[in-house]
Amino acid sequence: xxxxxxxxxxxxxxxxxxxxxxxxxxxxxxxxxxxxxxxxxxxxxxxxxxxxxxxxxxxxxxxxxxxxxxxxxxxxxxxxxxxxxxxxxxxxxxxxxxxxxxxxxx
Amino acid sequence: xxxxxxxxxxxxxxxxxxxxxxxxxxxxxxxxxxxxxxxxxxxxxxxxxxxxxxxxxxxxxxxxxxxxxxxxxxxxxxxxxxxxxxxxxxxxxxxxxxxxxxxxxxxxxxxxxxxxxxxxxxxxxxxxxxxxxxxxxxxxxxxxxxxxxxxxxxxxxxxxxxxxxxx
Numbered sequence: 001x002x003x004x005x006x007x008x009x010x011x012x013x014x015x016x017x018x019x020x021x022x023x024x025x026x027x028x029x030x031x032x033x034x035x036x037x038x039x040x041x042x043x044x045x046x047x048x049x050x051x052x053x054x055x056x057x058x059x060x061x062x063x064x065x066x067x068x069x070x071x072x073x074x075x076x077x078x079x080x081x082x083x084x085x086x087x088x089x090x091x092x093x094x095x096x097x098x099x100x101x102x103x104x105x106x
Numbered sequence: 107x108x109x110x111x112x113x114x115x116x117x118x119x120x121x122x123x124x125x126x127x128x129x130x131x132x133x134x135x136x137x138x139x140x141x142x143x144x145x146x147x148x149x150x151x152x153x154x155x156x157x158x159x160x161x162x163x164x165x166x167x168x169x170x171x172x173x174x175x176x177x178x179x180x181x182x183x184x185x186x187x188x189x190x191x192x193x194x195x196x197x198x199x200x201x202x203x204x205x206x207x208x209x210x211x212x213x214x215x216x217x218x219x220x221x222x223x224x225x226x227x228x229x230x231x232x233x234x235x236x237x238x239x240x241x242x243x244x245x246x247x248x249x250x251x252x253x254x255x256x257x258x259x260x261x262x263x264x265x266x267x268x269x270x271x272x273x
Contacts, residue, residue, distance in 0.1 A: 002112050005220030010116045010149070012210040014123050016203050021127035023199030029132050029178060033139050036170065037123050040146055043158075051153040051224055058228020060154060062237045066246050068158050069238065072165055073253050077260035079170050083177045084267040090181050091270075 007048035015041035028089070028096045032082050039075045043068050112152060119145035132183050136174045140167050153224075154231045157238055 014037060021034025050064035090096060118141065125138035143166045150159035214220050231237075242250055 001223045002109050003221055003223050005214050005217070006112070006116075007149070007153070008214045008217075008220055009211065010120065012207060012214065013120050014146075015210070016207040017120070017123045017127055019206060020199060020203040023203060024196055025127060027132060027183070029174065029183065030126070030135050033126050033135055033174065036139065036166070037126060037142070040143065040162075040166070043162075044146060044149060047150050047153050047155045047158055050155065052219070052222075054225045054227060059231060059237065060227070060234075062234070062241050063245075065155055065158055065234070065238055066241050068155075069161070069242070070249065070253060072158075072161060073257065076165055076170060077257050079173060080264050081260050081267070083173060084264040086177065087181070088267050096181065096183060 004048055004052050008045055011041045011045040011048070014038075014044065026098045028086050028098060031098070032079065032086070035082075036075065036079065039071060043071055046071075112149070115145045115148040115152070118142070119149065132178050133175070136171060136178065139174075140171050143167050143171075154227060155234065156232060157235045 018034040018037030018041060021037065022031050025031055025034065046064050046068050050061045050068075053061040053064075055061060086096060089101070093100065095101070122138045122142035122145065126135045126142065129135045129138060143162060147159040147162040147167075150156075150162060
């Protein structure tokens with residue numbers, strides 16, 4: 001049978017893939033996509049805990065699913081703002097490579 | 107859900123998630139992310155969270171991915187040409203990610219509840235939209251309205267950021 005730990009391990013692997021993407025890739029668009037992967041890995045473990053914590057009514061803990069709803073909303077707003085920043089950056093510098101953005105480098 | 111289906115969808119999610127990071131072409135990365143999110147949505151539904159699974163498909167595979175593909179098309183971003191790879195930084199990044207994964211797995215291994223299977227439900231949860239909606243508009247009314255203001259501020263910010271400077 002599938003245990004809670006199986007879902008948590010899948011979530012951990014997905015989070016690590018997203019983390020590695022943020023650390024390794026230099027294209028800003030792919031970095032934003034990796035951020036989405038990390039947020040969704042956190043959502044997966046939240047939903048798994050929601051299903052695991054069955055209340056007295058015999059239903060999953062819906063407080064957690066409301067929290068997932070908020071996370072998805074904030075993530076969508078974050079992507080919109082991030083992509084607008086990317087477009088502004090591309091207009092100023094004609095690049096989306098983080099290695100080319102060195103204005104703040106000391 | 108049968109263990110067989112769980113492992114298929116988990117493998118789909120993880121493999122296409124890895125493809126997002128490994129692909130050189132941003133368009134291929136975005137399309138891999140769609141498949142990864144569809145697998146994740148199936149995992150949500152296997153946990154009886156039908157509403158979350160549906161909004162995962164609607165918001166991510168629908169809205170967010172169209173936004174990504176639109177920006178990639180607008181900026182005309184090509185696949186990265188083979189630039190000089192900084193092997194030290196790459197090894198450092200993979201090392202930190204692996205240490206993080208090992209740490210999380212050790213925590214899960216020592217977590218007693220992680221070995222237990224999911225308790226049975228009293229009934230089917232196909233009406234979970236009703237339950238989540240009741241909670242959202244009663245207990246979480248203030249956070250819900252704050253989220254609305256946040257989305258409004260994000261919209262105004264995006265319009266301001268993407269406006270061309272008047273010369």
